[in-house]
Amino acid sequence: MTQKDWFTDWFNTPYYFILYKNRNDEDAQLFMKNITEFLALPKSTHILDLPCGKGRHSVFLNSLGYKVTGGDLAANSIKIAKEFENDSLNFKVHDMRKPFNNKYDAVFNLFTSFGYFEDDNEDLLILQNIKNGIKNNGYFVFDFLNADYVKATLVPKETKVVDDITFHITREIKDGFILKNISFFADNEQHSYTERVKYLDVNKMKTYFEKVGFTITNIFGDYHLNDFDSQTSNRLILVAK
Ligand SMILES: C[S@@+](CC[C@H](N)C(=O)[O-])C[C@H]1O[C@@H](n2cnc3c(N)ncnc32)[C@H](O)[C@@H]1O
Structure with missing residues (x-):
């Protein structure tokens, strides 16, 4: 596996789903409720959730009355998401x-x-692909980690037991990337994966958005939509047009 392709591999394994099975869906739903209300999105809005994973945000947005399409590279996730499909909720790889x-x-x-x-x-x-895929006056909502907060609160070593698998997790910031190594023994084999996410802080993201022609309308720092503060916010949420 090349370093570049870690995301193709890891997000498609059953172990990824096991490690993150307790992901907080309440937070996800709270965020979707808050952001759709803040943007006053009419029910006729067609939202693309990209990447959607197993569709937890898509399914909830659809339950609020929106037409939703979810897309993700991981075929295994899309297969699970497709079980929730209906006339106004579709998923595709x-x-x-x-x-x-x-x-x-x-x-x-x-x-x-x-x-x-x-x-x-x-x-x-x-x-750029996202920008080209949005209608005039449409919105882009970008929810990313707050790199400075991650750096300040980094837990270098941690062990998590989920479904009888002991995951040994180490974290570090190196060469402009936030690295999370996950090692474990399962199904008679030793496994090791490294999640690599670029250290993109608010200024770098602003530069990216400007380069592709997005206008940032709001910057929030958490799912309650409080203002962003690079030292204390746990998320970096950009809304752009
Ligand atoms: C951290 S997960 C979040 C998924 C979803 N938004 C959620 O909150 O559950 C990141 C997702 O990005 C997907 N992904 C990674 N690279 C991708 C690509 N090049 N195109 C589309 N999806 C990709 C992975 O398969 C994975 O489902």
């Missing part, structure tokens, strides 16, 4: 480095689903 066929009223990129690539041009390509 999609690589966000590729352009879309459709245009949407809003695109949501949620829960640190960006910054996986070495080359800044690939980050820009994704943002």
